[in-house]
Amino acid sequence: MDYQTIKVETADEVTTITFNRPERRNAMNPRMHVEMVDALTTLEYDDGCRVLVLTGAGESFCAGQDLKEYFYDLDEDPSARARARKAAETWRSHLLRLFPKPTIAAINGYCFGGAFTIVASCDFAIAADNAKFGLSEINFGKLPGGHVTKVVNDLLHPRDALYYIMTGKSFDAQKAADIKLVTMTVPRDRLWDEVNDLATTLKEKNPIVLRMAKEAYKYGRDMNWEEAGAWLTAKSQALDAMSGATWKKGVEQFKAGKYRPGLGNYEWKEGDPKE
Numbered sequence: 001m002d003y004q005t006i007k008v009e010t011a012d013e014v015t016t017i018t019f020n021r022p023e024r025r026n027a028m029n030p031r032m033h034v035e036m037v038d039a040l041t042t043l044e045y046d047d048g049c050r051v052l053v054l055t056g057a058g059e060s061f062c063a064g065q066d067l068k069e070y071f072y073d074l075d076e077d078p079s080a081r082a083r084a085r086k087a088a089e090t091w092r093s094h095l096l097r098l099f100p101k102p103t104i105a106a107i108n109g110y111c112f113g114g115a116f117t118i119v120a121s122c123d124f125a126i127a128a129d130n131a132k133f134g135l136s137e138i139n140f141g142k143l144p145g146g147h148v149t150k151v152v153n154d155l156l157h158p159r160d161a162l163y164y165i166m167t168g169k170s171f172d173a174q175k176a177a178d179i180k181l182v183t184m185t186v187p188r189d190r191l192w193d194e195v196n197d198l199a200t201t202l203k204e205k206n207p208i209v210l211r212m213a214k215e216a217y218k219y220g221r222d223m224n225w226e227e228a229g230a231w232l233t234a235k236s237q238a239l240d241a242m243s244g245a246t247w248k249k250g251v252e253q254f255k256a257g258k259y260r261p262g263l264g265n266y267e268w269k270e271g272d273p274k275e
């Protein structure tokens, strides 16, 4: 697919998708949603992509849904609206949320409304200290729909969630880190150092173990105690089957005094099956 609204680049097994509508502060129009479905579907099966980073062109991460092209222009066209909504949901709620490799949101500037679902769907979110966040929907007469309220419910304390949902006030990156909307904030000129350090750490892990650990967390969240215990035991056995019980290699290397698991990684690469 010929991308017009995003840029996809891979270097050293780290793929960066850049929302590329800086003249619209990277607001998500219907075309961007379709392109994101295509890009994530392709990257899911691309062994050359070990870590995925999402960021925005210029000084904005993403200004949410395109208020004109997504909301206003499609208001009178229910079928185009339904198609756009389907693509918008598919890439953020399914493809990105359950992406089989680690995902990092590198938040370089504005982050409003629907962009919260991108932040929430990524495993990690690193915000530059100049980034600005807000649930602006109330300011133009809407509620935060399309899973925005749901992710705010999942991530934030009710006091913070209702404050920002109901006031529409914007907040800075330090506040976003304090309320745990993002993993951390860093000075703007350190954003890419921090993202690259994290990507390097993640690339040092065995990818199949990383994938299964992420699935265990994501799918186990809504289970009750008994279900979670039974399912996680089965999941662990599935990992052993898929990885050829790679953990034994780790423990053998520990027994041989080659490393300390509390302080570093085992050597998983040689002969380790990835799938």
Ligand code: ACO
Pocket (backbone or CB within 6 Å): 023, 024, 025, 027, 063, 064, 065, 066, 067, 068, 069, 110, 112, 113, 114, 115, 136, 137, 144, 145, 148
């Ligand atoms: N949808 C459509 N167009 C947008 C959006 C958006 N979400 N955000 C910015 N743009 C457009 C502006 O209309 C403007 O277009 P123009 O040059 O044709 O006039 C251009 O991008 C630049 O925007 P400015 O407002 O001039 O840029 P500024 O840097 O001063 O402000 C800001 C940026 C704060 C992001 C502002 O544009 C804004 O408030 N945007 C709306 C943010 C928002 O409410 N998002 C939530 C949408 S609802 C949802 O996602 C569920």
